[in-house]
Amino acid sequence: METLILLLVTGLGLGALYFLIASGLSLIYGLMGVLNFAHGSFLTFGGFAGMEIARRIGAETWPQFILAIIVGGAAGALFASLTELLLIRPLYLRHIEQALITVGLSLASVALMEGIWGADPIYVSGPAILSEVTEIAGARIPNDRFLLIFGAVAILVGMLAFLRYTRFGLIIRAGVENRSMVTALGIDVRTAFTLVFAIGGLAAGIGGVLASQYFGYVSPHIGGTLLIFAFIVTIIGGLGSLVGAAIAAAIVGVLQQLANFYLGGTGDLIVVILLAAVLLLRPTGLLGKRAH
């Protein structure tokens, strides 16, 4: 029972990381039809930015740590906005080329970060309480898991509120449904494009700081590994659906942990099988509406 609880919470924590990438991927794809292969780099960059803050001013107290999170998020958002403005926008509506250019960006940016920070992991620490454990029904659960889950839920709620209550949110929701009709109402959707990239980058950047707490280190390849599962989460959840991505992230994270423990390390395989099953039975994913 203790093991099961530990696995469930850890799975949700991992799912939280997947969600922080998948939410941006899903919004970007939903609105613009762009597969963003560089999204993992946004997360990695956020992680390194947070690490730099921690190295300079420390991250042992909560204000310091929160500053690291803010800087990480801002770094991700900045990187993402520049990507949209400089690389994606000139290739407006040419989806294959847009995907290709993000491939180039991911190669170049990972290599650049390797050049700057080295290929080896850099170990980071946060507030002491994160490396302690909390007992729930006898299970000893590392506190960083709760931070991840809290972070992902906060981002989900924030994004949903943004989409629901702001004019930009309205434009994004309408654009996911029917982009050309939004322009036919006299609205410049390109602003919304930059915005979803910024939001996605923000979530990924925060994810980078949180991921470095979960893994205990940050390395240039941290984003690429998570990205692959985030892709899977995005498809299972349904492209363009935030809530779908959240549900799928939780399912994938938990399933992976359970299978790794009870079925002899088959977690990744089970996830891919789940993906295949979803594709065959429900190609639009859990909450997806239509394919582009």
Place this chain on the structure above:
Amino acid sequence: MSLLSVKNLHAKIAGQQVVEDVSFEVPESGVTAVLGRNGVGKSSTLKALLGLIERSGEVSFDGKPIQNLPTHKIIRLGIGYVPEDREIFAGLTVAENLRLAERDSKPNREMVEELFPDIYSRLSQRAGTLSGGQQQMVSLARALLNTNRLLIVDEPTKGLAPKIVTQVSEVLKKAAETVPILLVEQNLKVVKQLAGPCIVLEGGQVVHTGDSNELLDSEELTMKFLGVHGGGKETGVS
């Protein structure tokens, strides 16, 4: 001088030529009808001049060339667009659909509410759950919320019950008092009630221009260009 002038317009959808060398003028007032059988490129012509599909040629609005402007800038010159199949945002509420469409600082909310009391009683309902007629009202309302210099309306009565068709027709007639309309319409009865000049397309090209009523009163021309009998005297084609 005409308000909208189209010269040698060509357009493609997914690499396929759908509008070939179309030229016409839309005058400063009244309803100009674009007629023709199904699939001759009427809707594509409208989309092309709004920049919604890949196009080439010359389009000028109020003397200003617009063929290279992106869609949202063309619309902001003062064009209201009511697309074929309504294209309301099904997942958004009625209120959100309307709010999204407001581009003027002082939208004509009272006027629109007066015209469409039915949809104003369903503001918090998801637009996708509305009936076809109500969806068309939302689509019209979106365009009429702003003060336009031209309305482009694409098959507004398609698939609607006769009673609603009359209602839509009334709305357009009223709108036409203050703003010129470029109208694609298959229902010849509606055309007869509204339209002045007309442009007939076939195979992506203009094959006839003239007066709507003259065309519809002539059995021969109606048969030749639109492939239907009757000139819309008694039976409209729905």
Place this chain on the structure above:
Amino acid sequence: MERILSFIKRPSTLVSIGLIAVMALLPVLNISIPGILPGPTWSPGSLQLLALAMLIGSMALSYHLLLGVAGLLSFGHALYLAMGSYGLGILLRETNLQLLPAMVIVFAIALLAAFLLGFVSLQVTGIAFAMVTLAFAQAGSVLIRRNSQFTNGEEGLPLNIANVPDFLVGVFNTRNLYWVALIVMVLCFLAAAWVERSRAGHVVAAIRENELRVRVLGIKPLQPKLIAVTAAGVMAAVVGMVYLVLQSGTSPENISADLTLTILVIIVLGGVGSRWGAMIGGMVYVLLEQRLTAFARSPEIKELPEFLAIPLSEPLFILGTIFILVVLFLPGGFAGLGRRIVSGRKAKLKELS
């Protein structure tokens, strides 16, 4: 007979045959290309490198069927290369099968796997297809890394030479492997051309341009797409088998997304849709890659100020940046550039005459 004759008489065919002949003669010639080849063309080091270049060229040809012909963006094509190399490696280690029968079995397995995985992933189109293929390759990668009793895990699987014919083993026989690689590349080129010109090839090309129109004609797009995907997978598996023998082993890197991305980069640089661009691009890439690495490690780079030295000492940064620039400014890749230069010159000649 006449068709064959006219085919042979075509100038492009003659040029190709000439090129193949030159390539085939390289191992018995003594040509040095300093800066590109490590030694004279007959030396095992050069032949090994050239053979690898031809295998990557073949791999690019197989990917050309996906992206260039069918317009399918796959991020998991490396899976089939790994299927060939690991499949053959495991069979040769675990069974007493001779090389040829083992290859036939792996061929059959790859055919079946490419068909089944293709069927599942083609349930979605476009960008989603890319994500799904990536996920499948990822699963393969996990299987290889986790099951080290068969695959030797991270260490990589060495080739068991007990049942490999002698003429393919040892440094002195590198020239035989070179010829095998040449044959594989020629076969891949012909196979790609054949699929491209077959009915299925024409249909997938039409789908690439306008899926809706093809659907309206009542043609189901799944079947021809599946043919292209299966053919590409099988070709990659064959390349993988030869790779295993040439490199005397294989490693998990050969199934990583990086390998697929490399092939994708080659195709885009060579020019999407160009068979020659894919093949030559693959070969040039292998030769350039080691130059790029040497360049990145050169003392001249180290002496540059830091903000230049850091990026320039990363080969992948340079490659990624070139790639971005080509996508932005050189649609059609280098093949497209070549075509434009040639047609430009022809147009000029016309003007003059």
